[in-house]
Amino acid sequence: MAQAETGRPARVLVVGAGAIGALYGGMLARAGAEVSVVCRSDHDAVAASGFDIQTSWGDFVFRPAHVLRAAADVAEPPDYILLAVKMVRGVDRPALIRQAIGPHTVIVLVGNGIGIEQELADAFPHNELISVLAFVAATRTGPAAVRHQALGRLVMGSFPEGVSPAVQRLASLFAQAGVPCDAQPRVADARWLKNLWNIAFNPISALGGGLDTQAILAPAEGTEFVRRVMREAAAVAAASGSPIADEVIENTIASTRAMAPYKTSMAIDYLAGRPMEIEPILGNVVRAARTHGVPVPGLEALYALACMVQYRDEVGARAV
């Protein structure tokens, strides 16, 4: 059983109970944590019967300790807030959790992209912040149903670096539940490494109008462009203190070429007309490049196109 230093179970509040939040929140509950969730649109379904979680770790129903409509409804501040929301523009992530945070609450951020921790570190400078990478394929299959399709490993560390006791405690909870979990002192390195693929394939797949990995790599021009963009990203990573070995790029291209054609999350969002994770995956990288004086003309081109698409979609949305 997971016990805090005080002997009581860890109290966890999940904010953003989509596929990732519900799956990992549910796994923490299985490890004995007291896990509540903030659910707006699905509140009644989840309150009535919990989440139906289908996972290779064993199917189960995750019944949260409390199902809240907003973070402000917590009875007392949790030990951990697990924030697992899409990193799109126009969402005030600090506001989503501010009213649930106490002086000792640890913020656990699960999400794609580079530099996504900073806005939370700025908003809550006195709270500990844990950065988490989820190597997982999971989707919502209904209002309170999640299917975990493949993989599942977590990598986590203190932001900006280190492995605090709070990280160790969280990692051991996941490990108890059977989730492969690595605590790493340099989580930023892992974040750059994981996002090298995302930085190239996500924007290209979306701006090509929803291309899969095969259509991206099949033309010689496509492979060469992916290579160029990954090299630019690796140069920014190196300038940011997280060097990436040269062979990683070629290995990433080769392994992507070997896998079945795959459509990225950004391509799927693009095709569905939903907001895309442009800033964490692309904008933050371009800004880091500018800060460090690293030329990234390929990434700049992708970012400019993505900004235009976002502008069009936001103007279009306002016009409705």
Place this chain on the structure above:
Amino acid sequence: MAQAETGRPARVLVVGAGAIGALYGGMLARAGAEVSVVCRSDHDAVAASGFDIQTSWGDFVFRPAHVLRAAADVAEPPDYILLAVKMVRGVDRPALIRQAIGPHTVIVLVGNGIGIEQELADAFPHNELISVLAFVAATRTGPAAVRHQALGRLVMGSFPEGVSPAVQRLASLFAQAGVPCDAQPRVADARWLKNLWNIAFNPISALGGGLDTQAILAPAEGTEFVRRVMREAAAVAAASGSPIADEVIENTIASTRAMAPYKTSMAIDYLAGRPMEIEPILGNVVRAARTHGVPVPGLEALYALACMVQYRDEVGARAV
């Protein structure tokens, strides 16, 4: 009246009787030329009642001297072949006209893009070639109906340079008909200048998923990217012997910003799933840049994305 040196009217064969071919072919007929057309899909409609041409130069019906199903059906080689087809991949343009060409036939190429003359110059090295730019907005409104919406000026010259007697004769025919027409000894310069806009706005509008000019220029990132791409294109133009004055770029951006939101032909083709003029507008510029050793990372990014989209569309088309 237009008379050849022999005293007979100029014989013109229009190949590609879309909006541009029918409008300008019709205007040559109004000037007294004997104008025939090659029409495949619309043959019967055009043979029955000619083209209905609505134009600010005065509406008229253009009844071609002969309506042919293929270039091979000409009774004798024309003085001029006016080739006005979309410059898309997979079309063998020399084959479209080869069987109508005699030793003295002058090829008149009307089309968008850079370097589009070379394939015809290579295929017909002993025939004179005239390169024409049409500054015109015209659309087909039916199988044998064309509406000329705005502008209309032609710029033409011998390829690769000069103003031959055949150019002068053609220009004076157009002038007789009331079409503003400039013969220029350096038509390549005019081609670069006209296509500076196309090179930036056409691919960006398509790859942004059908963006209009406002969505492209409204975000600061968008204007900056347009500027960067135009500067790259201007550098290629200069290396190719057609320098473009610096202020042209800022003037082009400013005048585009001032006009009503406009969707490029490539954006319209993209949205309709039709082949796009990628190679003349973008690919040939990228190849010229490589030849001259001019770095064009923004254009390379656009071209790589466009190649992926084309690959996807062609594979998709083959799979149907």
